[in-house]
Amino acid sequence: SQMANSKFEYVKNFETQEKLLPNCWTVVRLDGRAFHRFSDEHRFAKPNDDRALMLMNHCAEALFKEFPGEIVFAIGMSDEYSFVLKRTSNLWSRRKTKIETCFASFFAASFVLHWSKFFGPETPLLYAPMFDCRATCYPSERNIRDYISWRQADCHINNLYNTCFWALIQQGGLSAAAAEEALRGTLSGAKNEMLFTRFGINYNNLSPMHRRGSIYIWRQVEMTETAKSGEPIKRVRKVPTLIHDDVISDVWWTQNHAILEE
Amino acid sequence: SQMANSKFEYVKNFETQEKLLPNCWTVVRLDGRAFHRFSDEHRFAKPNDDRALMLMNHCAEALFKEFPGEIVFAIGMSDEYSFVLKRTSNLWSRRKTKIETCFASFFAASFVLHWSKFFGPETPLLYAPMFDCRATCYPSERNIRDYISWRQADCHINNLYNTCFWALIQQGGLSAAAAEEALRGTLSGAKNEMLFTRFGINYNNLSPMHRRGSIYIWRQVEMTETAKSGEPIKRVRKVPTLIHDDVISDVWWTQNHAILEE
Amino acid sequence: SQMANSKFEYVKNFETQEKLLPNCWTVVRLDGRAFHRFSDEHRFAKPNDDRALMLMNHCAEALFKEFPGEIVFAIGMSDEYSFVLKRTSNLWSRRKTKIETCFASFFAASFVLHWSKFFGPETPLLYAPMFDCRATCYPSERNIRDYISWRQADCHINNLYNTCFWALIQQGGLSAAAAEEALRGTLSGAKNEMLFTRFGINYNNLSPMHRRGSIYIWRQVEMTETAKSGEPIKRVRKVPTLIHDDVISDVWWTQNHAILEE
Amino acid sequence: SQMANSKFEYVKNFETQEKLLPNCWTVVRLDGRAFHRFSDEHRFAKPNDDRALMLMNHCAEALFKEFPGEIVFAIGMSDEYSFVLKRTSNLWSRRKTKIETCFASFFAASFVLHWSKFFGPETPLLYAPMFDCRATCYPSERNIRDYISWRQADCHINNLYNTCFWALIQQGGLSAAAAEEALRGTLSGAKNEMLFTRFGINYNNLSPMHRRGSIYIWRQVEMTETAKSGEPIKRVRKVPTLIHDDVISDVWWTQNHAILEE
Ligand SMILES: Nc1nc2c(ncn2[C@H]2C[C@H](O)[C@@H](COP(=O)(O)OP(=O)(O)OP(=O)(O)O)O2)c(=O)[nH]1
Ligand SMILES: Nc1nc2c(ncn2[C@H]2C[C@H](O)[C@@H](COP(=O)(O)OP(=O)(O)OP(=O)(O)O)O2)c(=O)[nH]1
Ligand SMILES: Nc1nc2c(ncn2[C@H]2C[C@H](O)[C@@H](COP(=O)(O)OP(=O)(O)OP(=O)(O)O)O2)c(=O)[nH]1
Numbered sequence A, B, C, D: 001s002q003m004a005n006s007k008f009e010y011v012k013n014f015e016t017q018e019k020l021l022p023n024c025w026t027v028v029r030l031d032g033r034a035f036h037r038f039s040d041e042h043r044f045a046k047p048n049d050d051r052a053l054m055l056m057n058h059c060a061e062a063l064f065k066e067f068p069g070e071i072v073f074a075i076g077m078s079d080e081y082s083f084v085l086k087r088t089s090n091l092w093s094r095r096k097t098k099i100e101t102c103f104a105s106f107f108a109a110s111f112v113l114h115w116s117k118f119f120g121p122e123t124p125l126l127y128a129p130m131f132d133c134r135a136t137c138y139p140s141e142r143n144i145r146d147y148i149s150w151r152q153a154d155c156h157i158n159n160l161y162n163t164c165f166w167a168l169i170q171q172g173g174l175s176a177a178a179a180e181e182a183l184r185g186t187l188s189g190a191k192n193e194m195l196f197t198r199f200g201i202n203y204n205n206l207s208p209m210h211r212r213g214s215i216y217i218w219r220q221v222e223m224t225e226t227a228k229s230g231e232p233i234k235r236v237r238k239v240p241t242l243i244h245d246d247v248i249s250d251v252w253w254t255q256n257h258a259i260l261e262e
């Protein structure tokens, strides 16, 4: 019977195994599948549902902690999250598929596991979510910073649009089609203006999480722990820290350059 | 600001996109990461925990139903499940990574969502599970059948070994090391014999699910549904059907050849 | 110094190594780069230059013989040649790049080496030619036959068009632009008709090499060789054989099915 | 018949198309296949045949000139040559296979075309050579410099060994086996010593081409050309320049850093 098995074992040779190019930063980006429908069915608040965003953050933090020596930065918004692996990471020998599928499955499992902490008993999870996931290599500091800027700029653009769109509908009484029409082709200056003059909203005062997304980095924190002897001792530990900074800015990266040096 | 974004958008070109070779059957195999530890921490019965196996089956059935026109066969055992996509499948234009990560995340999310149905309130889920996942192409009927045989033969080999191992420990009072030693190098005939003479176990009478794994196929079933008028009407529908047949056998495939013809 | 080298050797890990999917026929297709210009500069006859075509065939035969156990079929036309590796080929462990680059370089080197045999002293080779090359897997008999049909049908379509085009110019006295205009949108029936009525050419009587391309297969041939004793002995050997058959037809493949069975 | 062709055209979708990661230096390395035999059959001088090395250089220069805006550096030795494409190269949209096969075929064709210039009428080329070829991405300056150092260190190690080996045979009268035995496990210091004390050879005085390989870079050269008017005019042009410098050294790269900046 071991005989029988070895006769079939040749099929394992049909597997392929892509490796990520060494010495590149790797971004692993997850995105919820068909979350347009998912957010409708679970009655997400519009334009931003803080329960949903905080659940996403919670899952990202869990993944961050699961690979403390590997993930150095994460940024998320809407139904997506991007994780940056350090340049020298050797996680699963840099096997692309292994990284993508383990991250996707862990994130999705966490999403379900922690759902009720954020949505409570009144909003049960109706079905299992799906997240696609892709790992991409970035060879230079400029490239990885541009990736991060791309996601944060996208967050801003979408949030500004969505804020206007729902203000026009919820406060302005427009239909969805009319709101879309009103916004077609407008530049961001005009959108800021519209929010302020028509709805009294100062865009820059809105929640940083909505405008800039959510970012995790490691921060050294002094903690008081209890030794075996019962005495308190101070230890410095690195902990995942949630921030909503402008990470497009050069200044931020000058101050936090160590992130890219690992 | 759209300006700002377009300046960064070039980073999307660093993504790669592998496609599965057309006209091949594709096997998508999931496997629980570190389930040795996971099964210990959740006190799985040994050698087989039916709650765990039935949860795996339930998740597989959910995935099977999620892609009714694409998945034609599935086989699972232990912490793994394999899904066979039909030769002509065009799911996500055959994008390899998209298929792997969506399957992995949906399965993992389902695993958490349905956990308590099988493990009840007394065994809560302690942490989020991870599943790796890989898609592999098989060009010929012989190859895809050999893949399926490989998994079923592996199920049998492992189950026979594990049954002996735990009988020696649980009924024979051996230590794990002694049991391992007793089994080293034995052929399957000797293991069957040992089970029968020392423990009165007829291996062939053990649960088919444990010996052959779990298989899902589509079966036509006549159903009585209720028309709008309130009258009962008979409809033939294909439903995911769980079986534990010997799928290594030629006879089975003669009778079920339509599976490979889709 | 071996020290010095080992310090740098890590760079070899950046190499990737794609393998061709097992149990598929592999087509390795070469195509001359910028042969529009190349054929002009070497004053190729129009529409078909037999010296050029026979040189291509000669190079193909050399490659065919170089890998006698691996290549089972070849078809060429214009500046291109396709080689079919048998399904079970294990040439260079099916390393894709190794196969592509060795075939391309050997073909190009042969092209130069044998050039003067076909073009004579009056037409020297002016510069080194380039050939791109790509290996593609085909999982089924239908697919590999369709690949071959694709190339042969393409040969026919191009040859019919080019024959008309150059008849209109060379015999009809049209300009290139006028000839192109006259042929725009015509079906193949109309082209055949035009050749016959305007130029007295019966397309079907034209050279089979021009209409159907050139095909190499292995044929068993009885040869009389000389034994060490000096006596003649008959041996059956397989030799590369050049034919110009219709290989789209089912009949041909029924008669030559052994090609696909290796 | 166009009908017929379109029916077959689907087979083109089976092709795959790998792209080189953007913003990396790409090394395209060629290596002669079975040049052990090739060098024997063409009676190459041992350990170094200058005709062969100069032919390799000539082919490299031809390739260098063929892609003047793309290749920024080349280094060769023995039967191999490496070409470095600039980081921002968009040659054939960075299609990996296209680059590999065009480089390999052009180099091999050049090798045959120029053979007799270096080997003369007394040493005709006996058969077509083959070169394998692979393109590899290097993300950082450190990596690309280490690649170059790897090849140059390898050249040195092999040359030192071969010089000793053939001195022991040709001057020392040893058999190949005895020479191998005499060198087993010796460090490079011992080899230098042996050359000097037993054979009066100062290794550092040997040909730089043999010790360090051959390198091509672009150098600005002032040229006197003839204008249409017949007058001589001075132009600065970049020309492929053959050097045999130590390119492991930091100093060299400080002086020639512009190579990596393109
Ligand atoms: N109302 C509401 N909707 C949200 C929120 N976050 C995400 N969504 C919804 C809005 C979008 O339709 C969707 C995210 O856009 P995507 O481009 O990822 O589209 P979707 O997931 O539907 O399709 P996909 O499968 O990713 O191609 O999720 C939220 O906080 N509130
Ligand atoms: N007690 C018990 N353990 C099980 C059962 N099903 C699976 N397991 C455990 C036993 C094995 O240690 C493990 C499956 O073997 P694997 O080769 O997949 O190893 P594992 O998941 O630990 O590592 P991996 O991350 O897949 O490389 O799961 C079960 O029904 N009962
Ligand atoms: N006059 C003449 N020209 C030929 C003959 N065989 C091939 N050619 C020329 C005509 C076409 O322009 C060219 C082959 O077409 P391709 O599509 O391969 O184009 P070309 O090689 O120019 O570009 P490419 O680098 O392959 O994209 O070679 C021949 O026998 N006589």
Ligand SMILES: Nc1nc2c(ncn2[C@H]2C[C@H](O)[C@@H](COP(=O)(O)OP(=O)(O)OP(=O)(O)O)O2)c(=O)[nH]1
Pocket (backbone or CB within 6 Å): D031, D032, D033, D034, D035, D036, D037, D039, D044, D045, D046, D047, D048, D049, D050, D052, D053, D078, D079
């Ligand atoms: N006598 C002599 N031999 C040389 C010279 N240059 C190269 N060769 C020979 C010596 C080596 O056997 C061979 C190059 O070593 P490789 O590792 O590339 O081996 P080879 O080409 O035989 O096998 P391969 O197909 O590349 O795996 O070429 C030379 O200048 N003089």
Ligand SMILES: O=P(O)(O)OP(=O)(O)OP(=O)(O)O
Pocket (backbone or CB within 6 Å): B031, B132
């Ligand atoms: O589990 P295998 O044997 O298919 O192999 P793998 O998943 O590629 O390796 P591992 O489980 O050790 O990561």
Ligand SMILES: O=P(O)(O)OP(=O)(O)OP(=O)(O)O
Pocket (backbone or CB within 6 Å): A132
């Ligand atoms: O499947 P889609 O349409 O979401 O395509 P994608 O490759 O995921 O593209 P994107 O990165 O734009 O979501």
Ligand SMILES: O=P(O)(O)OP(=O)(O)OP(=O)(O)O
Pocket (backbone or CB within 6 Å): D031, D132
């Ligand atoms: O020549 P190497 O060592 O780079 O390795 P390879 O070409 O991949 O292997 P081989 O020359 O043995 O085919």
Ligand SMILES: O=P(O)(O)OP(=O)(O)OP(=O)(O)O
Pocket (backbone or CB within 6 Å): C132
């Ligand atoms: O480079 P091209 O334009 O010839 O593109 P290709 O991938 O070679 O395409 P084709 O197979 O149509 O020649």
Ligand SMILES: [Mg+2]
Pocket (backbone or CB within 6 Å): A031
């Ligand atoms: Mg998407």
Ligand SMILES: [Mg+2]
Pocket (backbone or CB within 6 Å): A031, A032, A033, A034, A035, A036, A079
């Ligand atoms: Mg989405």
Ligand SMILES: [Mg+2]
Pocket (backbone or CB within 6 Å): A031, A032, A078, A079, A080
């Ligand atoms: Mg999204």
Ligand SMILES: [Mg+2]
Pocket (backbone or CB within 6 Å): B031
């Ligand atoms: Mg595994």
Ligand SMILES: [Mg+2]
Pocket (backbone or CB within 6 Å): B031, B032, B033, B034, B035, B036, B079
């Ligand atoms: Mg496992």
Ligand SMILES: [Mg+2]
Pocket (backbone or CB within 6 Å): B031, B032, B078, B079, B080
């Ligand atoms: Mg397992």
Ligand SMILES: [Mg+2]
Pocket (backbone or CB within 6 Å): C031
């Ligand atoms: Mg082409």
Ligand SMILES: [Mg+2]
Pocket (backbone or CB within 6 Å): C031, C032, C033, C034, C035, C036, C079
């Ligand atoms: Mg061409």
Ligand SMILES: [Mg+2]
Pocket (backbone or CB within 6 Å): C031, C032, C078, C079, C080
């Ligand atoms: Mg062509």
Ligand SMILES: [Mg+2]
Pocket (backbone or CB within 6 Å): D031
């Ligand atoms: Mg090699």
Ligand SMILES: [Mg+2]
Pocket (backbone or CB within 6 Å): D031, D032, D033, D034, D035, D036, D079
């Ligand atoms: Mg070699």
